[in-house]
Amino acid sequence: MHDHSVHVQCGDCPIRHRAVCARCDTDELQRLEQIKYYRSFQAGQTIIWSGDRMEFVGSVVSGIATLTQTMEDGRRQMVGLLLPSDFVGRPGRSTAAFDVTATTDLVMCCFRKKPFEELMATTPHVAQRLLEMTLDELDAAREWMLLLGRKTAREKIASLISIIARRDAALHLRRASGNLSVDLPLTREEMADYLGLTLETVSRQISALKKDGVISLEGNRHVQIPNLDRLLEEAGDDSDGGMLV
Amino acid sequence: MHDHSVHVQCGDCPIRHRAVCARCDTDELQRLEQIKYYRSFQAGQTIIWSGDRMEFVGSVVSGIATLTQTMEDGRRQMVGLLLPSDFVGRPGRSTAAFDVTATTDLVMCCFRKKPFEELMATTPHVAQRLLEMTLDELDAAREWMLLLGRKTAREKIASLISIIARRDAALHLRRASGNLSVDLPLTREEMADYLGLTLETVSRQISALKKDGVISLEGNRHVQIPNLDRLLEEAGDDSDGGMLV
DNA sequence: GGACCTCCTTGATGCAGATCAACCGATTGG
DNA sequence: CCAATCGGTTGATCTGCATCAAGGAGGTCC
The missing domain is CATH 1.10.10.10 (Winged helix-like DNA-binding domain superfamily/Winged helix DNA-binding domain)
Structure with missing residues (x-):
């Protein structure tokens, strides 16, 4: 069985994406290249507000982004920390559930969501790779819950x-x-x-x-x-x- | 595009699984039927210890199970609550990251992990459905993090x-x-x-x-x-x- | 140079929730 | 029948962290 955990060097990206699986020869990379583009954000800029439509998925190339949740009275909790090579996005979801903010100047390598989802629908191992990544995030979230609930x-x-x-x-x-x-x-x-x-x-x-x-x-x-x-x-x-x- | 969110009535299970997607006609259901079996647990029984090999995935049919994490000195944090119809398991993972415990008498509908993964590898929409479910869990975990970190x-x-x-x-x-x-x-x-x-x-x-x-x-x-x-x-x-x- | 940021540190005080402890009602079991 | 256990409630006290407050270091702008 193919090892889906191998990272792939994506064109001229300075980092290796963890989003997609490297099959040594396929045309999937080409298809990814066709739908990819770069976006830059300034430090402090909010990339997506909770509830907004999300038009893309992608990886952090450089800089730091955070996922945060805020209560009406201003209490805030970070629920995700995105470092270079981390994936952002919710294939199959139309709206964001949390605020995504660039806390430093940030460059992302984005894929338009629709074609990305189409690619996913036809290539099982891309969906599987994403599933693995999401399970990793879930594990991390659960470690984080122990930290929040029980640690000094x-x-x-x-x-x-x-x-x-x-x-x-x-x-x-x-x-x-x-x-x-x-x-x-x-x-x-x-x-x-x-x-x-x-x-x-x-x-x-x-x-x-x-x-x-x-x-x-x-x-x-x-x-x-x-x-x-x-x-x-x-x-x-x-x-x-x-x-x- | 097919609606992957439809639940499926699984043989004689009293509940509808959320694990798998109902295509109106396919043989996937048959293949699932072939690899499925039931397991019962007593109240208080630990189903899987953190670090154990996981041999199956499945859905809760009746009863309640919890995912918990424990520190060396005994401080404990629940990180998941499994009610009937909830899915348990980490396709692609060999070991459990948390203790899974039946807090009431429990019946689960299980699928042996290996054939389930093979099914997943060949049917993209099953992997996609699982991805959606995992994203749901991740959203829930992040709500939970706000609760743990900031609520009174x-x-x-x-x-x-x-x-x-x-x-x-x-x-x-x-x-x-x-x-x-x-x-x-x-x-x-x-x-x-x-x-x-x-x-x-x-x-x-x-x-x-x-x-x-x-x-x-x-x-x-x-x-x-x-x-x-x-x-x-x-x-x-x-x-x-x-x-x- | 000085005014004004932002980020950080440290001190004094208060309070929400932990801890320690007693007790209640319902079961279970000899 | 009484002892023991389990789940739950409530009270008294303690404490870790929040809150309020002041001030310092560095950077930027005029």
Whole structure:
């Protein structure tokens, strides 16, 4: 059986899409090339409002986007974090269920939704690949639910840092020998929205982890991790969460 | 294009599966019939432990099952609630990511995973239907994240009751005229695990909602809802959450 | 240079929900 | 029949995080 998890290099995209499956020879890539286009967004720009029609699906090429949900009185919860190579979109759905916002300058590689869906309808393994990706997201969402429902503020911060570290590692970035280091792509407020905390608590807990030697800071955004196991322990994850290295 | 959202009556199952798409004539149903079987579980029995191999996928026929995640020190978070007609399983995955437990006596209609996956690989619309269902679950998980991260205990309880009421309504149950009523299929402790609270807080908030006339109780498990809008307001949901009626 | 951002940190105080504990009613079982 | 267990309620107290508030570091604009 063909391995659907192989990423595909998409034309001149600087990243490998995870959306589609590389069959070594097919014309599917050609068909994808025909319906693809690029879009840029400025930092802070909302890409889609909850309830809007979604005209495209696609992958993040560079930059960061967030999925957020907001209550009437302004309470906000982040429900998705999109880093480069992440897929956005809901094939088969007409409207977005959440706000999608570019938190940095952002480039996306988009496919018009209709032809993408037609492609999907005729090529089973594309639908299967998307199913796998959606199941991955669901797993991540459920980990996130444990974090939101049961973890302490300190554990939440430690979890967030290790999640980002894991993502970075998966993309083969900054494999500095020994001393792992991570750029936090979020402001304190965005971290708070991610973790179900206030920005003050985020700041305090980061300071506390620093004081206790679990992490060290270089500027506000750059984190060094002298001992990953220690960080994972602080995160309260099961030991097998350390599939990072 | 064929409507994939149509449920299918599956042989002698008392419910309609949402897992598979009814094409009016095909042999897919026959192929499903060939690989299907029933399994029963006792209340309290764990169906699958996190990390176990999963040999089947299937639908809940009767009873309630939960997906839960547990930390080393015993803190527990429910991450999924499976009511009759809900689908369980992760085609393409070999191991379960969470504990699956029958909280009541339970009957499931199962399909052996391998042949089910083969069926999926050759029939694009089955994969598409599964993708849609998984996207539904993902949406639900993200609503749940807002609940866990940002809602107060009172809002959480009100949300839970309205979610169950909505589910009941979707299955065309107990459409008592005017005065809506709901059976809570969970103990206070299970509700607490669902909502990221303690069982004491759950009990207190239910009492408070009762005292304030938002709900009334008949026994411990049976809830009457005199005014659904009021309940939805208490839940802090956007007004469009009331697609119930 | 100074005014004004945005992002972040730290302190003081308050409160929602956790924790600890007692008790109730309904079952179950010897 | 009484002991034991399970699910639930309610009270008293404690605490982790939110809230309110002040101020600092860096960047940009005039």
